[in-house]
Amino acid sequence: MKTHILGAALALAMLFGPATTPVAAAEPPPDIASYRIEAAYDPVSHTITASETATYVNRTDVAIPDLVLHLYLNAFRSDDTLWMREAGPGHRGFSADDAHPGWSRIKSMRLSDGTPLDWEPIDADATLIRVELDAPVPPGDEISIELAFEAQLPRIAARTGWAADGDFVMAGQWFPKFGVWEGSASDAEVGMWNAYPFHANSEFFADFGAYDVTVTLPQGWRIAGTGAQVGVPLTNDDRTVTHAFHADHVIDFAWSASPLFRTLTRQAGDVTITLVYPRGQRSMARRAMVATLEALELYGSWYGPYGQGLYDTLTVVVVPPDAGGAGGMEYPTLFTVGAYAGAGMPRCIRILEVEVVHELAHQWFQTMVATNEAEEPWLDEGFADYSTARAMRELTGGDVVTCGGWTLSYLGMQRMSYIAMPRSPMAGRAWDFGAMDYGIATYAKPVVALSTLERLVGDDAMIAFLRAYVDAYAFKHPGAEDVRTVMVDTLGEDHAAWFFDGAVGTADTLDARATPTNTGTSAATREGNLCVPVPVQVTTAEGTTSIAWPCDGPLEIDGDWLTVEIDPDRTNLLDPNLANNVAQARTAWAPVLGAWVRTIRALQSPFAGGWLR
Amino acid sequence: MTRPLTIREAAGRVLRRPIPWVLRYLGAVVPALLVAALLVVPLRGWLSHPLVAEAFETRSLDLLVDALMDLAEGLDGGPVLLAGLVLTPIVWGGLQLVWLFLEGGVLATYALPDHPTARQFLQACITYTASFLLIGVATSLVTGGVVVAGVAGVAAAGALLPWQWPGIVVGALTALGVIAVHTVAQQTRAAAVVAGDRNVRTALRCAGRIFRRRFAPLAILTAGTLATRALLAILASTLSGWIPLSWWLLTLLVQQSLQIAVTGVGLVRRAGQVAIASSSEVPLSATDIGA
Numbered sequence: 001m002k003t004h005i006l007g008a009a010l011a012l013a014m015l016f017g018p019a020t021t022p023v024a025a026a027e028p029p030p031d032i033a034s035y036r037i038e039a040a041y042d043p044v045s046h047t048i049t050a051s052e053t054a055t056y057v058n059r060t061d062v063a064i065p066d067l068v069l070h071l072y073l074n075a076f077r078s079d080d081t082l083w084m085r086e087a088g089p090g091h092r093g094f095s096a097d098d099a100h101p102g103w104s105r106i107k108s109m110r111l112s113d114g115t116p117l118d119w120e121p122i123d124a125d126a127t128l129i130r131v132e133l134d135a136p137v138p139p140g141d142e143i144s145i146e147l148a149f150e151a152q153l154p155r156i157a158a159r160t161g162w163a164a165d166g167d168f169v170m171a172g173q174w175f176p177k178f179g180v181w182e183g184s185a186s187d188a189e190v191g192m193w194n195a196y197p198f199h200a201n202s203e204f205f206a207d208f209g210a211y212d213v214t215v216t217l218p219q220g221w222r223i224a225g226t227g228a229q230v231g232v233p234l235t236n237d238d239r240t241v242t243h244a245f246h247a248d249h250v251i252d253f254a255w256s257a258s259p260l261f262r263t264l265t266r267q268a269g270d271v272t273i274t275l276v277y278p279r280g281q282r283s284m285a286r287r288a289m290v291a292t293l294e295a296l297e298l299y300g301s302w303y304g305p306y307g308q309g310l311y312d313t314l315t316v317v318v319v320p321p322d323a324g325g326a327g328g329m330e331y332p333t334l335f336t337v338g339a340y341a342g343a344g345m346p347r348c349i350r351i352l353e354v355e356v357v358h359e360l361a362h363q364w365f366q367t368m369v370a371t372n373e374a375e376e377p378w379l380d381e382g383f384a385d386y387s388t389a390r391a392m393r394e395l396t397g398g399d400v401v402t403c404g405g406w407t408l409s410y411l412g413m414q415r416m417s418y419i420a421m422p423r424s425p426m427a428g429r430a431w432d433f434g435a436m437d438y439g440i441a442t443y444a445k446p447v448v449a450l451s452t453l454e455r456l457v458g459d460d461a462m463i464a465f466l467r468a469y470v471d472a473y474a475f476k477h478p479g480a481e482d483v484r485t486v487m488v489d490t491l492g493e494d495h496a497a498w499f500f501d502g503a504v505g506t507a508d509t510l511d512a513r514a515t516p517t518n519t520g521t522s523a524a525t526r527e528g529n530l531c532v533p534v535p536v537q538v539t540t541a542e543g544t545t546s547i548a549w550p551c552d553g554p555l556e557i558d559g560d561w562l563t564v565e566i567d568p569d570r571t572n573l574l575d576p577n578l579a580n581n582v583a584q585a586r587t588a589w590a591p592v593l594g595a596w597v598r599t600i601r602a603l604q605s606p607f608a609g610g611w612l613r
Numbered sequence: 614m615t616r617p618l619t620i621r622e623a624a625g626r627v628l629r630r631p632i633p634w635v636l637r638y639l640g641a642v643v644p645a646l647l648v649a650a651l652l653v654v655p656l657r658g659w660l661s662h663p664l665v666a667e668a669f670e671t672r673s674l675d676l677l678v679d680a681l682m683d684l685a686e687g688l689d690g691g692p693v694l695l696a697g698l699v700l701t702p703i704v705w706g707g708l709q710l711v712w713l714f715l716e717g718g719v720l721a722t723y724a725l726p727d728h729p730t731a732r733q734f735l736q737a738c739i740t741y742t743a744s745f746l747l748i749g750v751a752t753s754l755v756t757g758g759v760v761v762a763g764v765a766g767v768a769a770a771g772a773l774l775p776w777q778w779p780g781i782v783v784g785a786l787t788a789l790g791v792i793a794v795h796t797v798a799q800q801t802r803a804a805a806v807v808a809g810d811r812n813v814r815t816a817l818r819c820a821g822r823i824f825r826r827r828f829a830p831l832a833i834l835t836a837g838t839l840a841t842r843a844l845l846a847i848l849a850s851t852l853s854g855w856i857p858l859s860w861w862l863l864t865l866l867v868q869q870s871l872q873i874a875v876t877g878v879g880l881v882r883r884a885g886q887v888a889i890a891s892s893s894e895v896p897l898s899a900t901d902i903g904a
Binding site for chain 1: 637640641642644645646648649650652653656657658660661662663664665666669671672673674675678679680681682683686701704705708709712774776777839842849850853854857858859860861862864865868872875876879
């Protein structure tokens, strides 16, 4: 309650108060993949016609023999693509519209000196193409290609497309984009280019670079995009307007536009927050803005400044009600919300706030600490979702639902999912999982495992670990082994061992159980190979004592105990059954009678005829 | 000509003639005590678990989910629990018929100049049962229609309009509609008893007339009793949140005190509607009302 009130006060202060202290920017990372794109969007045909200059700098010590580009939109070109087959009838609850597919076609491609280039699809759906080069790109050198392409955006089902009868567009994964060239052999399907065909569960992986993008739209349309708008929009003779954007040190560029957009703007230190929302969703927009301001402050205090001080804009897009598939997605300096939070969502359900703080956390975990979402999806989703649980705890006391006097925290929600399928390893490529276990392996189990780690090591140590991870790998591509190294350095080998060898890499689980035996003793046993050392609390007529219970087998408790409770502080949330952690010698009748009395109350009113009796 | 009954006098009769109050209170609480026991006793092992107690104490769904993991182990007496679950709707349905049967006697108690005898009470119950059953069925159908239309309206407003307020307005109007339907139905019953005429059509016409001509007192009576009920519900919820689960006896005393008050409020509304009906009718004798 205290934190809730403080949080509300903080939000008000940020909404109406002066800007906070400026932040010193970090050393800028070197550009690798940069793009200059001139695009025009036709909202009637939902097509983008564009020219693109894409530059790739070889910062490895291995020559690049060819180029690999993603054409993500081709995943939506028919119902028999790999993506569509994997997604089945719906992707995260949203279905594709066969009548309005999406695709991307390259019309021409050449080197910057005019040499034409040939390309061929790598996968059957052409979500990935290989570009032949006459000569490899030597280490330290760069290559620029110029291409013309046309893309049709699908009706929104997953992240990208149009909705609201064409009056809303969210353009994500819309332009031909380089894979990531790795200087050492990887297990990706195209040699040392880390790039995969677009899978339904998979998100993205890209190098950092600079983006200069212009988007031409009909007059009256408003636009929001990655980075900052540059100059004044140019009005053209054909009743269109060209909007220019520039973004540095980012891994992607997304934009959204609509003639229905309204705008809220707030300043948080050096960061200008712009929130665009469709007409009629002002109350949602205000809630989203408050959550953004509060969480930005929190994450900054935990993980260091937003963009390490290199980003000064943050854009939030509230999607219209029929564009839910585009909501809840992160892009550099921009995220979308509204996937699951309808306009009529009561205030006692804070799903909108959860969505905001989760997507904002991605600005650290993936946008800046750019892990591979295809090969190790748990790294970004897991750390972002753990941050969500932390932030919700700080901002609202942890409660996502507070209806009818009952509460449900975000950690509780994710633990509920974890309990449903506790035997899911977190490690695995996105397409190794089905839709259900993907959610558990990449979101729920990491939240539960990281929360267990936090309870074991304490909040300060946990923050020190996370901050060290962000500082070490901002604007880089760390993998799980890098996280483990940071964990060993900050929290010690023992914690890293159970976390990575148990929770991350295996399906092992642990059910600690206190069982009264027929000899008057009680036994504490562990079922499963995952072991997190916890104490056992024994209460006798004389008092309560705590016994250490290391991972060395069962524990037997003799004597006239009243209760035996394993892990009384509920540290180990990976234990899928916390209820059987307690054994009692006798039935406690007071809570039973209490439940009886409350059941009487629940029955009495309807029995008497209800409210209008 | 005898002076018509005032609402204050009628409310006074609720206190001075406590039989309906006792009947309605005991009629609800005794079955609730028994059915609750059937539901709780088989779960005593689970309910006595510290995690379960904490879940209910703190109203934490986080803990309740964990507690449910152990529900099967804490269950002792599945058939008894099943019997409790099956009996709950049956008892509910049976009691609604009992209330319907008693309604004529309850209204007659407040309508008659003197406290009715047990025979008069029973006779009034029997006389109006069929009519009140018809009114009850009609009320349910009309209420169902209003609710369906309201839900459709709220859904349409949510789907077609970008604003939230039309849905809220439609929802509020639906709630008002349901209250109005039930008020008219109750006034019809009161009018029937006061007029001593169990003809539903006649009583409904009378109620309609009262609804138009005596709208202000009827609305104040309905709103006042509903507001009092709401206050009692808030008080019950607040106190229930304050009192620890293990203090079951105090909880029982507080909640039953409030339930007795709630029952009384419902009876005051009935007595008030009898008074409103009597103000537009000739005075009654015991014979007139069928007692």
